[in-house]
Amino acid sequence: MEDPDAAELTGPVFGVTDVSPLDADLTRRHLAEPLGERITVEGRVLDRDGRPVRGQLVEVWQANAAGRYRHQGDGHPAPLDPNFTGAGRCLTDDEGYYRFTTIKPGAYPWRNHVNAWRPAHIHFSVFGRAFAQRLVTQMYFPNDPLLPYDPVLNSVTDERARARLVAAYDHDLSVPEWSLGYRWDITLDGPAATWTEHGR
Amino acid sequence: MKPTPSQTIGPFYGYALPFAGGGDIRGGDIRGGDIRGGDIARGGITVHGHVYDGAGAPVSDALLEFWQADPSGGLRGAPGTLRRDPVTGAIIGRDGVAFTGFGRTPTDADGHWTLRTHTPGNGYISVCLFARGLLHHLYTRVYLGAEPSGPLADALTPERRRALAAVEEREGVYRFDIHMQGEKETVFLDFA
Numbered sequence: 001m002e003d004p005d006a007a008e009l010t011g012p013v014f015g016v017t018d019v020s021p022l023d024a025d026l027t028r029r030h031l032a033e034p035l036g037e038r039i040t041v042e043g044r045v046l047d048r049d050g051r052p053v054r055g056q057l058v059e060v061w062q063a064n065a066a067g068r069y070r071h072q073g074d075g076h077p078a079p080l081d082p083n084f085t086g087a088g089r090c091l092t093d094d095e096g097y098y099r100f101t102t103i104k105p106g107a108y109p110w111r112n113h114v115n116a117w118r119p120a121h122i123h124f125s126v127f128g129r130a131f132a133q134r135l136v137t138q139m140y141f142p143n144d145p146l147l148p149y150d151p152v153l154n155s156v157t158d159e160r161a162r163a164r165l166v167a168a169y170d171h172d173l174s175v176p177e178w179s180l181g182y183r184w185d186i187t188l189d190g191p192a193a194t195w196t197e198h199g200r
Numbered sequence: 201m202k203p204t205p206s207q208t209i210g211p212f213y214g215y216a217l218p219f220a221g222g223g224d225i226r227g228g229d230i231r232g233g234d235i236r237g238g239d240i241a242r243g244g245i246t247v248h249g250h251v252y253d254g255a256g257a258p259v260s261d262a263l264l265e266f267w268q269a270d271p272s273g274g275l276r277g278a279p280g281t282l283r284r285d286p287v288t289g290a291i292i293g294r295d296g297v298a299f300t301g302f303g304r305t306p307t308d309a310d311g312h313w314t315l316r317t318h319t320p321g322n323g324y325i326s327v328c329l330f331a332r333g334l335l336h337h338l339y340t341r342v343y344l345g346a347e348p349s350g351p352l353a354d355a356l357t358p359e360r361r362r363a364l365a366a367v368e369e370r371e372g373v374y375r376f377d378i379h380m381q382g383e384k385e386t387v388f389l390d391f392a
């Protein structure tokens with residue numbers, strides 16, 4: 001079925017008033033530096049044709065270096081870090097680039113089954129040019145020994161698609177005496193003017 | 201290029217994504233549009249409901265996002281949904297002049313959500329639902345007329361079409377419950 005006027009082919013717009021410059025640096029939100037390995041995560045948001053998605057909102061959230069979220073529901077007995085909240089946002093630039101400074105999150109247990117551990121990951125929320133391009137996903141770190149054991153990552157059944165959720169260590173992105181660099185590009189699906197009723 | 205796969209929003213997004221005033225799209229430019237009751241004398245409308253799982257239990261950690269046309273049917277939107285206080289960096293929200301068209305609200309402990317907005321000129325509000333039990337978010341629409349019309353509504357059976365219509369509980373207050381699965385499953389849309 002087709003509807004070129006569908007509202008979902010357009011989407012919310014964001015601008016400079018929607019982010020503050022500090023939002024993209026998760027290590028500068030408190031009085032002192034958070035514990036952990038400082039990292040820079042950078043990448044491009046592209047559409048399926050490889051065109052940059054410009055000026056759109058990218059939001060991230062993550063556990064601290066000990067694997068604990070600043071959330072009442074997180075019962076993992078690992079320490080909270082008074083200098084780390086773990087939430088950030090930025091707008092993509094004219095070439096579609098986003099960039100965050102943060103610390104590498106820790107793995108954490110989640111009681112899904114016996115000895116269930118989530119590999120280190122950063123949650124991402126991304127807007128495209130259309131509401132139908134909305135994406136919420138998770139970024140993983142290369143060579144993490146927990147990746148094969150994680151049912152969340154393995155909910156993506158195609159191996160090549162799973163690989164697209166794993167960032168690459170990028171030595172050129174590492175800042176001397178400061179942080180290690182990880183590169184992770186995001187490709188948004190759609191939008192298409194055709195739709196189907198879900199599951200039918 | 202191959203798309204990046206979706207992953208569950210998980211249980212811990214609550215300190216990152218929701219923000220004060222996220223469910224209040226009102227305020228802003230409401231010119232145009234032949235809106236019923238002058239869009240309830242310009243105070244706008246309230247749309248609310250529960251999110252239920254397949255067993256009929258309320259979902260207390262779902263996140264809903266809304267995208268809609270302004271009262272004249274325009275889908276341009278505007279920046280400023282997350283506008284900041286320049287001193288503290290806290291989100292102070294929309295400026296009351298521009299109609300941003302975007303809202304976001306989590307469900308409460310009872311699985312309930314509330315949206316305050318203006319009547320969209322095209323007749324419906326687009327909804328995107330996230331929950332920890334979903335690998336991929338779900339899209340639906342809230343139609344505000346008694347009988348949804350348009351390409352989507354016309355393609356549905358009368359029963360499914362009516363399921364997309366919010367129930368007007370009293371003037372300007374609409375109810376729209378979302379059933380993630382089961383017998384009463386909401387009409388969800390795949391855009392592919």
Ligand SMILES: [Fe+3]
Nearest residue numbers: 118121123210
């Ligand atoms: Fe997580």
